[in-house]
Amino acid sequence: MSEHLTREQLIEQMARAQFDAQDAFYPTPDEWDHMGTRERAEWLAIVGSTLPVIVKAVTDRMRALHEPVEVEPSDTICGPCSFLLPNGRYFGKVEEYPCPTVRLCDEIDADLGVER
C-alpha cells in the first residue's frame, strides 16, 4: 500500500495553508509554529470541517465515472471497468461492482470523514 497523508496530516497542512494565506492579508506577529495549543486546536477544527466537503466533491466525480450496470442474470458490474462488445453485451473482462476504484473512494471517504 502506498504512503498517504492521514486525515490529521491533511488538516494540519490545510490549516497551515489557510493561516499563511490569511496572514498575507492580516499580518500578525503570531506564527504557526508559535501558536498556542488552544488557538491551534481551533484552527484545526475549523479547517478540518471543510475536508469532508472537498473530499466528497472529488470522490463524487470519481464515482460518476464508474456507474454500475445490471446484467443477466442478476449481477451488478462496473460498466466502464468491464469490456463491452459491439453487440452490447459484456464479455471477457467483467468487473464486479463496486470496482476497485469505487472501493478506493469508499476507503478515502471513510478515512477522511465523508458521510454518505
Ligand SMILES: [Zn+2]
Ligand atoms: Zn469501475
